[in-house]
Amino acid sequence: EDLRQAREGLARASQVASLAELSASIAHEVNQPLAAVVANSHACQRWLMAEPPNMERAQRTVERIIRDANSAADVVSRIRALFKQSVDRRIQTTLSSIIEEVRGLMADEAWRRRVRLDTKIDGALPFIAIDRIQIQQVLINLIRNGIEAMEATADDRVIEIRAHQAGNVVETRVSDHGQGIEFPERMFEPFFTTKENGIGMGLAICRSIVEVHGGRLWAEKNEPRGATLIFTLPIETKAAP
Structure with missing residues (x-):
C-alpha cells in the first residue's frame, strides 16, 4: 500500500512538473510574437491618427500584426505537439x-x-x-x-x-x-x-x-x-x- 501511494504521488508530481514545463515553454515562445503584435498595434494607431492618416503604412503594419498573431498560434500548437509527443507536421x-x-x-x-x-x-x-x-x-x-x-x-x-x-x-x-x-x-x-x-x-x-x-x-x-x-x-x- 505504501509503495502504491508512493507511485501515485510520483505520478502526480511528474504531471505537475510536465504542466509547469509546458506552461513555461508556451509563455517563453509566445511572448515575442505577442510583444510584436502590441508594438505594431501602437504603430498602426499612430499612422491612422496622423494628419492626414497614412493608410499605406497602416496597412503594412496590419499585415505584420496578422503575421505575428498567426506565428503565436503556430508556436502554441507545435509546443503542445512536442510535449504530447504527437506526430509533427514535417x-x-x-x-x-x-x-x-x-x-x-x-x-x-x-x-x-x-x-x-x-x-x-x-x-x-x-x-x-x-x-x-x-x-x-x-x-x-x-x-x-x-x-x-x-x-x-x-x-x-x-x-x-x-x-x-x-x-x-x-x-x-x-x-x-x-x-x-x-x-x-x-x-x-x-x-x-x-x-x-x-x-x-x-x-x-x-x-x-x-x-x-x-x-x-x-x-x-x-x-x-x-x-x-x-x-x-x-x-x-x-x-x-
Whole structure:
C-alpha cells in the first residue's frame, strides 16, 4: 500500500512538473510574437491618427500584426505537439529556405539593436524532412540569444549563420561576438538561465525540438570571445505521412 501511494504521488508530481514545463515553454515562445503584435498595434494607431492618416503604412503594419498573431498560434500548437509527443507536421524542404524566412522575421529586431545578420549557406543543401515552424523557432531562439549576448559589445555586432552538409547531416552554426558562455552544457537545462529576466526554457525547447528531429544541439566557446550554437539535422529522416 505504501509503495502504491508512493507511485501515485510520483505520478502526480511528474504531471505537475510536465504542466509547469509546458506552461513555461508556451509563455517563453509566445511572448515575442505577442510583444510584436502590441508594438505594431501602437504603430498602426499612430499612422491612422496622423494628419492626414497614412493608410499605406497602416496597412503594412496590419499585415505584420496578422503575421505575428498567426506565428503565436503556430508556436502554441507545435509546443503542445512536442510535449504530447504527437506526430509533427514535417515537410520535405531545404534548410536554406527556413534560414531566409527567419532572417526576414528577425531583420527588424536586428536593425533596432544595431546587429548585422551575416548568412553563408551552401548552395546545394539536400532536402530534409522537418517541421518548418519548429525549426524556425530554434533558429529564432539562437539568433535572439546571440543578439542579447552582444548588448554590451560596442563593435563587431554580427550574428554569423552558417549551414553546410557534413556527411549524412546538415549542420547549422549560429555565432556571436558577445561575452561568451560559462556553462556550455548547463545552459540547455530547463529553468537554468543567466539572464536577469529569463526563465531558462528557450534552449531547453530548442534541444527538445532538434532531438525529436533526430539531430543534436550543443554549444562551443569562441576565441577570443563569443559563442557558437551548433545543431544538426539528419538527411535520411522520412517525412511524416
